[in-house]
Amino acid sequence: MPTRFTATGWGALLFCLMIGSAWAEVVVVVSVQNPVETLSRAELSDIYLGRLNRLPNGASVVPIDQREGTSTRGEFYKKYLGITPAQVKAHWSRLIFTGRGQPPRSVPGDDAVADVVAEAPNAIGYLDPGPGLVDDRLRVVTVE
Amino acid sequence: MTRWEIVFLSALLVPAAVVEAQVEDSPTLSIQGFGTFGVVHSDEDQADFVSNLFAPKGAGHSDDWSAHVDSRLGLQLTANLSPRLTSVVQAVSEQRYDGSYEPSIEWANVMFEVTPALSVRLGRMMQPSFMTSEYRKVGYAIPWIRPPEEVYRMVPVTNFDGIDVNYRSRFGDYTHTLRGSYGRKDAKVAGGGEVKSRDTMLLTNTLERGAATLFASYGRYRLTIEDLNPLFDAFQQFGPEGEAIADRYDVDDKRFEIINVGVRYDPGEWFVMGEWARSDSRTFIGDSRGWYVTGGYRLGDVTPYVTLARVRVDGETSHPGISMVGLPPPLAAQADGLNAALNGLLGNVAQQKSLSLGARWDFARNLALKAQYDHIDLDSGSPGTLVNTQPGFDPGGTVNLFSLALDFVY
Secondary structure (H helix, E strand, C coil), rough: HHHHHHHHHHHHHHHHHHHHHHHHCCCCEECCCCCCCCCCHHHHHHHCCCCCCECCCCCCEEEECCCCHHHHHHHHHHHHHHCCHHHHHHHHHHHHHHCCCCCCCCCCCHHHHHHHHHHHHCCEECCCCCCCCCCCEEEEEEEC | CCCHHHHHHHHCCCCCCCCCCCCCCCCEEEEEEEEEEEEEEEEECCCCCCCCCCCCCEEEECCCCCCCCCEEEEEEEEEEEEEEEEEEECCCCCCCCCCCCEEEEEEEEEEEECCCCEEEEEEEECCCCCHHHHHHHCCCCCCCCCCCHHHHHCCCCCCCEEEEEEEEEEEECCEEEEEEEEEEEEEECCCCEEEEEEEEEEEEEEEEECCCEEEEEEEEEEEEEEHHHHHHHHHHHHHHHHHHHHHHHCEEEEEEEEEEEEEEEECEEEEEEEEEEEEEECCCCCCCEEEEEEEECCECCCCEEEEEEEEEEEECCCCCCCCCCCCCCCHHHHHHHHHHHHHHHHHCCCEEEEEEEEEEEEEEEEEEEEEEEEEECCCCCCCCEECCCCCCCCCCCCCEEEEEEEEEEE
């Protein structure tokens, strides 16, 4: 009896961990009207650092950022670009104060990203896919 | 509203945007700023350490701990007047040639995007001579407290007035930026005088791929320092010998050239970068060769870094001057004075090597605290990059600096 309980307990724990980690995975999304299905890490990095405003297929792309200081933003830059928020800030300081660019527009939270990206066929965003967030308006982009 | 912003943004990036919606052409204005509050201590009290060659006061002789070396405040207005027209005005307050902190206009230009790849700027811009030149004053954006003097001092003037054309292309994962500038600049020097640069031409080439950057630049100026003309005019009066000296060392519409190459690799957790530059001119300024190598490792919010740098001059740092043999005593005395003045200029060139150890701490959003120790080894007979040398100064020794700086952007 105790053994079975433990097994169930572990199973439940494992299940929770899987769900938990799945929720914690920040994903990159585009509108379903956008044909993009995969992006290389380098392309995604260049898009978010202002070095690339067209996709390999020639279509324009506009990155949507999340507000500074949020955990989703921190995780996105760490996971996909390998840099800290301070490094992102230093990067944009180099462009802003030389008149070479302004950082991507930021919106407050995952819901806002979902709404904005769903409406704009050339936008790209990232979000922590909570229940119902990635609906039939959005497609998760595979980043390789 | 956000949705319209997106549409507007798309229109801005690609005039023939896929987005169908029509949006009003609403211009945007943003105000951003940066600054550094820094203090420097030098153990050499008979000369000043400065980060700007034109500044009159620094650390060492003028102040034991000086806040004048690295402190500055910058404010920038960026106006997106239309999707293809951007204007930037940036004012910076820092120690000027006259010791005041009166703000000067560092940038003031209008940029027109002819195509997404080609842009033209008119007005005042920073000189892109070195890899980090354009943002050398934004402490938050650079790894050190200040760019290594051994290289960056070769072009102490930061901006110019003129035109610049920027062409950016992309092939595969490579981004290539070619830039050409043409303009002029007058820079006032501490203690009076002015350096005039005319027909300033700069070509820079940047190749980026992911974490790697390769930079190369060539600059050509016509330099004039009018305040030195009386000295060299006096040399001219001593016949062919004096004329030859004046022709070799004066700075009167003389060509000054500089080339620089730089590399940077910054995959995220660590970085290395380095630059090498050489300047050439037929003036007393001397043909400098400088380089530095910097590396750092990011441990969470703390980034320790180390820099090695060297600058030396090719050619003579002294000259026998006008031969006084057979000159009548009054003329000989005058020649002696001129020779001393010439050797004063020639011997004053910067030759040194340095080792710097520092750390940057990103302790809060938009704020970074840096501490840096510099050990400078002056070449024999040279004051190095030190200025304001006093009679008691002994060239060729070592100097230790300790600096603290708080960098911010807002």
